Amino acid sequence: MSSEQRIAVGIDIGTTKVCTLVGELSDKDRIRIIGLGLEPAQGMHKGTVVDVAQATEAIRAAKRQAERTSGYEIGRAYISVAGKHISSLNSKGVTGLNPSRGVVTPEEIERALEAARAVALPHNREVLHVIPRTFTLDGQEGIRNPLGLHAYRLEVEAHIITAASSSLRNLETCVNDSGLAVDRFVLNQLASGEVALTEAERESGVAVIDIGGGTTDLAIFIEGTVWHTAVIEVGGNHITSDIAHVLHLPLAESERIKVDYGNANPDNVNRDMLITVQPFGEEMPTQLLAHDVARIIEARVDEIFTLVMQEIKRSGYDGLLPAGIVLTGGTALLKGIRQSASKIMRLPARTAQPEDITGLVDKLQSPAYSTGVGLLRFAQRIDTAPIVDTTPRRPRGGRRGGSGEGPDIGKTIGDFLGRLLPD
Numbered sequence: 001m002s003s004e005q006r007i008a009v010g011i012d013i014g015t016t017k018v019c020t021l022v023g024e025l026s027d028k029d030r031i032r033i034i035g036l037g038l039e040p041a042q043g044m045h046k047g048t049v050v051d052v053a054q055a056t057e058a059i060r061a062a063k064r065q066a067e068r069t070s071g072y073e074i075g076r077a078y079i080s081v082a083g084k085h086i087s088s089l090n091s092k093g094v095t096g097l098n099p100s101r102g103v104v105t106p107e108e109i110e111r112a113l114e115a116a117r118a119v120a121l122p123h124n125r126e127v128l129h130v131i132p133r134t135f136t137l138d139g140q141e142g143i144r145n146p147l148g149l150h151a152y153r154l155e156v157e158a159h160i161i162t163a164a165s166s167s168l169r170n171l172e173t174c175v176n177d178s179g180l181a182v183d184r185f186v187l188n189q190l191a192s193g194e195v196a197l198t199e200a201e202r203e204s205g206v207a208v209i210d211i212g213g214g215t216t217d218l219a220i221f222i223e224g225t226v227w228h229t230a231v232i233e234v235g236g237n238h239i240t241s242d243i244a245h246v247l248h249l250p251l252a253e254s255e256r257i258k259v260d261y262g263n264a265n266p267d268n269v270n271r272d273m274l275i276t277v278q279p280f281g282e283e284m285p286t287q288l289l290a291h292d293v294a295r296i297i298e299a300r301v302d303e304i305f306t307l308v309m310q311e312i313k314r315s316g317y318d319g320l321l322p323a324g325i326v327l328t329g330g331t332a333l334l335k336g337i338r339q340s341a342s343k344i345m346r347l348p349a350r351t352a353q354p355e356d357i358t359g360l361v362d363k364l365q366s367p368a369y370s371t372g373v374g375l376l377r378f379a380q381r382i383d384t385a386p387i388v389d390t391t392p393r394r395p396r397g398g399r400r401g402g403s404g405e406g407p408d409i410g411k412t413i414g415d416f417l418g419r420l421l422p423d
Contacts, residue, residue, distance in 0.1 A: 010375025035070025
């Protein structure tokens with residue numbers, strides 16, 4: 001693969017920001033950030049497009065910034081996807097093996113995954129990801145890497161992630177109108193998980209919780225792969241809105257207070273600490289107690305983690321998470337939120353940010369940029385293991401700076417299974 005093909009572009013289109021990253025992908029599993037574009041999001045609400053013109057302009061502005069800093073003309077990119085329209089299910093696929101060979105080959109694994117992908121979906125939905133969970137060979141369950149094993153019948157249990165076709169088309173229209181082609185759509189929490197989780201956590205059982213502005217995105221990893229995903233329509237913007245409504249403050253002022261003084265744990269806030277604010281209807285600034293702000297924040301944060309815990313219990317995997325939860329996303333920067341998560345969910349918790357990146361990293365070493373960096377990491381995995389997503393790529397049309405085609409599946413599926421389904 002040429003050096004030009006080893007350049008990847010990821011665009012995290014969120015409710016609060018658009019982050020465009022251009023990265024050089026190395027064979028040593030490291031990423032060098034060579035281009036960065038940040039722009040406040042416009043025309044987005046809870047992860048979905050509500051104004052095509054505004055969203056397009058925000059994406060175009062972030063793209064131009066990334067092109068200036070990288071020196072590349074960006075043609076196509078990996079695009080993050082979030083929103084309540086995302087849903088998931090588990091499906092099984094079966095295929096027979098060639099009797100003359102009698103061993104599992106990459107082609108048979110691909111056929112089994114395609115069979116699992118052939119689920120009945122409403123006309124307005126489409127498959128976003130197909131991720132293998134476990135394999136069964138001739139009735140023997142629990143096979144994690146079937147390549148090269150002798151058998152006559154191969155069965156795969158896969159996690160299928162679907163999205164509303166209209167939401168994807170709206171997002172694709174914005175990306176196309178900004179001068180870009182979509183390489184692949186990638187679910188937000190899967191991208192975040194690429195940089196937020198360790199292999200030990202994936203293996204043991206862990207939930208990654210990406211708390212953005214408009215939504216909270218959940219993905220459960222067990223035995224090295226994804227077992228459950230969900231999107232909850234509550235995020236950091238709801239905390240800002242609560243502060244604004246209770247204290248009668250402008251949203252911009254409420255956001256400033258949340259970022260500068262916010263704490264999800266009132267017990268850690270000095271009860272005498274005062275904050276100077278400019279409320280509606282007042283000519284002069286006034287003061288309020290930081291402890292009162294913390295109590296407002298605590299109520300909403302507790303609600304977020306209560307909803308997340310309800311979703312985990314609904315999945316049936318609540319007893320399979322010894323590694324606990326990993327928090328990421330912009331709202332994970334809120335003081336005291338890790339302790340609140342551990343208290344509500346009764347699980348160990350930590351906050352994660354992108355690691356093992358070089359280049360323009362000053363701004364990126366923050367949980368707020370896990371999805372953006374994760375898109376580049378996802379592209380890196382795809383380059384060596386395209387079956388992580390059996391959905392075809394969008395038609396190609398980009399120029400320099402776009403991601404290159406991945407190599408033949410028959411040559412690379414072993415590498416992918418070795419990473420996703422470790423021995």
